[in-house]
């Protein structure tokens with residue numbers, strides 16, 4: 001990063017600490033050329049990949065849409081709003097971890113189904129049954145059988 005005072009690229013870090021409740025790193029730097037000090041902030045890239053639909057169209061990731069379908073599947077289930085929010089951020093973290101610019105909606109659907117499966121079995125079945133990209137009926141059936149064995 002260039003020094004804001006003399007525009008030279010070399011600086012050394014003289015102090016480094018967490019900021020914004022640990023989601024940022026604040027670095028105090030000293031320019032090796034002019035000796036001026038400045039501060040930089042480093043944070044995660046929070047950009048979500050685009051979602052590729054089955055018909056090869058793609059659209060931006062829509063957190064609200066995901067929240068709505070989770071809420072729908074979890075209607076009247078014994079799950080708190082906090083658990084839903086935590087599942088939502090976990091799902092988005094997993095999607096970001098894929099490290100792709102474009103992610104197929106079927107991949108996202110699988111991540112969501114795993115999260116719902118861990119959260120509430122009834123919600124999982126509801127989501128899976130309305131989830132249009134779920135094409136492997138046989139795998140779905142096996143998973144339900146497996147789930148019943150664990151109950």
Ligand SMILES: [Zn+2]
Nearest residue numbers: 003006031034
């Ligand atoms: Zn400088």
